[in-house]
């Protein structure tokens with residue numbers, strides 16, 4: 001079996017950090033004058049030297065986005081199924097060490113949440129749960145996908161990494177995609193933030209996108225969580241290598257990325273590195289320039305102001321009105337939530353702003369599952 005792990009082993013964190021840190025103005029200018037971009041062109045684009053070029057980067061990124069996707073943006077909503085978790089991650093409210101009320105939604109509760117989401121016109125759903133195989137494992141996910149499949153245009157999932165066989169089972173039931181963030185590609189930082197549980201297995205997680213791609217899963221989402229390692233620029237470089245590898249070998253799947261920043265949560269840590277709004281936009285532009293066909297997603301972790309500004313530049317998928325706790329759309333109780341969102345507007349309020357900025361909203365594109 002091919003493996004990104006072999007490539008990961010050859011990339012030296014400190015060497016890449018050094019290469020990014022010594023980039024100068026002329027390296028950025030030379031890269032921006034190119035017509036065709038190769039993997040290592042992302043190095044100057046991620047560097048501090050590229051910061052003064054943010055306006056130019058944004059314009060290139062916006063042009064590429066419009067050429068590939070038109071002036072459209074797809075709305076989705078996360079549906080938190082369960083906050084039970086058998087892991088201890090230093091940055092998450094669901095962590096097993098936290099004494100919070102735990103809940104897993106039953107079928108009735110799932111349907112109520114879905115109806116609430118559908119009333120907001122959202123037809124693309126992301127099923128999310130803490131990582132607890134006994135409480136929310138393959139049997140539970142199968143039951144839920146069967147229950148709600150016909151209600152939604154697409155169903156994606158963000159849960160614990162599963163085996164290839166289990167992904168095939170879910171795909172056959174109508175699952176369209178899976179999001180699996182490595183969070184940090186620095187194994188030392190990874191182990192410092194994943195203290196107990198199966199999530200400690202760095203390589204099982206690293207190989208997950210490949211297991212998914214081997215099932216020909218329609219959509220695969222990758223990403224990093226800025227604040228776990230001490231250098232987000234290097235994490236972005238590894239993410240680019242990962243995408244590049246997958247696109248080359250497993251070209252039948254569509255890929256998306258997210259660059260997340262840590263948000264406050266119960267007993268959460270302070271970030272090891274800070275990424276400003278401008279730096280986040282710079283990093284997303286770098287990905288758009290290198291991978292014009294890859295979708296970029298944005299969550300309610302970010303502020304209204306930031307989301308309204310960057311969405312028309314390069315965002316393909318945006319969540320709105322999100323609740324990050326099981327049962328949140330019906331009860332709105334925040335004591336069960338994974339992290340605190342920053343944008344509390346309803347989907348319609350967000351859509352109104354984006355329409356004024358010239359975007360067409362995709363509430364529903366097509367039913368992926370038809371014909372299966």
Ligand code: SF4
Pocket residue numbers: 085086087088089092093094095096129130131199
């Ligand atoms: S990040 Fe995921 S695995 Fe870690 S505690 Fe939170 S829900 Fe559990």
